Amino acid sequence: MTSTMIRKLNGLLRTQSLGKVIHYQEEMGSTNTELIGLGEKGASEGTVVIADKQTEGKGRLERTWISPAGANLYISILFRPEIVATDSPLFTFLASIALKETIERIGVTSTKIKWPNDIQIDGKKVAGVLTEMRSKRAMVDFIVVGIGININMSRDSIDKEMGKVARIATSIKENLGKDIDRAKFTADLLLELEKWYQIFRSKGKKAILREWTDEWGDLNKRVRVNVEGEPEFEATALGIDDEGYLLVKTDDGEINKVIAGDVSAI
Numbered sequence: 095m096t097s098t099m100i101r102k103l104n105g106l107l108r109t110q111s112l113g114k115v116i117h118y119q120e121e122m123g124s125t126n127t128e129l130i131g132l133g134e135k136g137a138s139e140g141t142v143v144i145a146d147k148q149t150e151g152k153g154r155l156e157r158t159w160i161s162p163a164g165a166n167l168y169i170s171i172l173f174r175p176e177i178v179a180t181d182s183p184l185f186t187f188l189a190s191i192a193l194k195e196t197i198e199r200i201g202v203t204s205t206k207i208k209w210p211n212d213i214q215i216d217g218k219k220v221a222g223v224l225t226e227m228r229s230k231r232a233m234v235d236f237i238v239v240g241i242g243i244n245i246n247m248s249r250d251s252i253d254k255e256m257g258k259v260a261r262i263a264t265s266i267k268e269n270l271g272k273d274i275d276r277a278k279f280t281a282d283l284l285l286e287l288e289k290w291y292q293i294f295r296s297k298g299k300k301a302i303l304r305e306w307t308d309e310w311g312d313l314n315k316r317v318r319v320n321v322e323g324e325p326e327f328e329a330t331a332l333g334i335d336d337e338g339y340l341l342v343k344t345d346d347g348e349i350n351k352v353i354a355g356d357v358s359a360i
């Protein structure tokens with residue numbers, strides 16, 4: 095996003111609170127890290143940070159989010175829900191639902207949600223969500239939802255910029271064969287996020303978990319489960335529990351809970 099696009103975004107925004115305050119810089123280490131700093135200084139709910147390029151884009155578990163300039167969206171949004179800290183993973187699900195709907199609305203038909211935080215197109219990753227939280231005792235102080243989406247990268251630039259990640263990554267442009275208006279996409283995404291946040295506030299976490307499960311691509315599929323430091327195994331994906339952990343059934347009938355790791359359909 096350029097500063098011109100941010101002005102356009104301001105004009106297009108139809109939300110009540112998300113994105114009313116936008117902090118933009120062409121280049122940042124990580125929009126999540128920046129927004130956590132603002133949250134610690136008392137930034138209000140709905141505050142958004144956007145960068146056109148990240149030099150230290152973060153994934154989960156100390157991984158890197160490759161964040162070149164000029165084509166994609168790197169955005170973080172601050173929430174201050176009055177919920178217990180253990181419910182914060184719900185915001186990853188809420189964001190995944192909003193992302194999938196926004197990507198489908200511009201014409202991509204083959205999107206899929208992969209547990210816990212990926213959006214894929216034709217089996218390749220187009221977007222990821224990183225939810226970070228600060229708590230006060232057992233309650234959430236604030237939550238930062240960070241979203242990275244490959245929007246207008248061509249296959250050539252994915253191959254050039256992403257090294258060995260290139261073969262598991264894709265962009266909206268690669269699927270649609272044309273450039274997308276990033277300001278419009280961002281305005282639509284924020285509106286969709288706000289909608290799902292309101293659903294969460296009025297109907298509670300069950301409504302989000304149910305919708306996520308409906309949209310999830312791997313229900314009852316055979317999956318390979320990779321948890322760091324443990325042997326890989328195959329199982330059947332059953333669903334998520336109230337805390338957002340993945341439940342899988344191994345071949346000897348045992349139900350396992352996957353807390354952090356990678357789970358891919360076979």
Ligand code: BT5
Pocket residue numbers: 123124125126127148150151152153154155157158159160161167168169170211212219220221222223224240241242243244259262263264
């Ligand atoms: C994620 O982590 O998918 C969360 C990514 C969140 C990025 C946003 S950008 C705005 C905000 N600010 C931040 O600093 N972060 C958030 P994880 O599930 O751990 O996936 C990371 C893995 O995805 C890497 O190890 C690569 O294999 C792959 N990957 C890295 N960059 C990618 C990209 N641009 N497109 C597709 N795959 C990528």
